[in-house]
Amino acid sequence: GAGVSQSPSNKVTEKGKDVELRCDPISGHTALYWYRQSLGQGLEFLIYFQGNSAPDKSGLPSDRFSAERTGGSVSTLTIQRTQQEDSAVYLCASSSRQTVETQYFGPGTRLLVL
């Protein structure tokens, strides 16, 4: 069956530009997570959506980062006025309500800010 998909797979942008990253979770999964991973580093939690509950935004590093999830499915992570330190792989994961801890990851979006 279809897994988690993300687009674009790679994004190169100039410092100061805005970028939008998209995540399509597995159909029926109520939980959706955004993480980022810098080269050689661990996963950094960004934001967590669970059903209709208010999202947990505690991991967003600055107010330049925002995310929304429309209709409980597709999610978009937006980074405004990108900085070079935003360069990383942005990973999206989803999980079902019954097994929240089993996260299925997308392939990630590799973002490079020049």
Add this chain to the structure above:
Amino acid sequence: RKEVEQDPGPFNVPEGATVAFNCTYSNSASQSFFWYRQDCRKEPKLLMSVYSSGNEDGRFTAQLNRASQYISLLIRDSKLSDSATYLCVVTRAGNNRKLIWGLGTSLAVNP
């Protein structure tokens, strides 16, 4: 102190060796525990859950010690394909059940 801590390694072992990783967690109210595996430049994938009584999946054995707040992963008869980063994951108590990720332990199995 990080909520989940792992020795980053790298662990370099020959094929056929037995290798063990530990992971410590600081929140005694943590509820669930997992090992994920991440190959180079790939996304993490669930390797196995860790149950209180310990559990085994083929060459892999996971154990939980709540009193000392650590979990372990034992890999027997290492294969070249076991080379990866192994991520320790813990859930917080409460309805949120957000996962807390360790930074991972790197394993290289050499021929």
